Amino acid sequence: DAKTTQPPSMDCAEGRAANLPCNHSTISGNEYVYWYRQIHSQGPQYIIHGLKNNETNEMASLIITEDRKSSTLILPHATLRDTAVYYCIVRAVGETGANNLFFGTGTRLTVIP
Amino acid sequence: KAGVTQTPRYLIKTRGQQVTLSCSPISGHRSVSWYQQTPGQGLQFLFEYFSETQRNKGNFPGRFSGRQFSNSRSEMNVSTLELGDSALYLCASQTTGSSYNEQFFGPGTRLTVL
Numbered sequence: 539d540a541k542t543t544q545p546p547s548m549d550c551a552e553g554r555a556a557n558l559p560c561n562h563s564t565i566s567g568n569e570y571v572y573w574y575r576q577i578h579s580q581g582p583q584y585i586i587h588g589l590k591n592n593e594t595n596e597m598a599s600l601i602i603t604e605d606r607k608s609s610t611l612i613l614p615h616a617t618l619r620d621t622a623v624y625y626c627i628v629r630a631v632g633e634t635g636a637n638n639l640f641f642g643t644g645t646r647l648t649v650i651p
Numbered sequence: 652k653a654g655v656t657q658t659p660r661y662l663i664k665t666r667g668q669q670v671t672l673s674c675s676p677i678s679g680h681r682s683v684s685w686y687q688q689t690p691g692q693g694l695q696f697l698f699e700y701f702s703e704t705q706r707n708k709g710n711f712p713g714r715f716s717g718r719q720f721s722n723s724r725s726e727m728n729v730s731t732l733e734l735g736d737s738a739l740y741l742c743a744s745q746t747t748g749s750s751y752n753e754q755f756f757g758p759g760t761r762l763t764v765l
Contacts, residue, residue: 579739579759579761580758580759581655581741581743581756581757581758581759582694582741582743582756583756584753584754584755587753625694638684638696638699638707638709639684639686639694639696639743639754640696641693641694641695642693643693644693
């Protein structure tokens, strides 16, 4: 029961912005959009999350469309160390929200020197 | 603050054996979730423990079980191992049972079943 759709792979030149899209057309009102990434053979790493407003932290920016049916993760200046699989996840948040994350297939981002 | 630790990091077993994996969450975290990652199925949720009680369970057979101790450390057990159980097993911890909190993942245990 995949709730998100992501392109399987993308390339980005080192130093340029990487824009990773995600479609989540069936997102519910109480579901947030989360992004994690997994560098080869390591555990997933939390990047950012948001509900409906755009969010920015030291790692990335998250742009969510007004209808919330899609979002874009932006890595402003990609480095070789950003090469990883990026997962977009929708997750109900709240006291009774499920803590199981559904990862889907993700986008394999390759940063090219 | 130390991160999530998992032991052992690598394990080789044969079919029919059983295995126990251990996860120590970040200090102060009370919720531990387990995931299985295989090339074919990707990352799949196994179960979540909070305050020594299983709160959520994924779609895995009863051969997969777990428990959590009073210090929040968790173990998962797989009995009667099958070749298809070869995978990276990841655990994640978060501060409370509320899904407001982020999950932090450990490095995983890579299990190979021969």
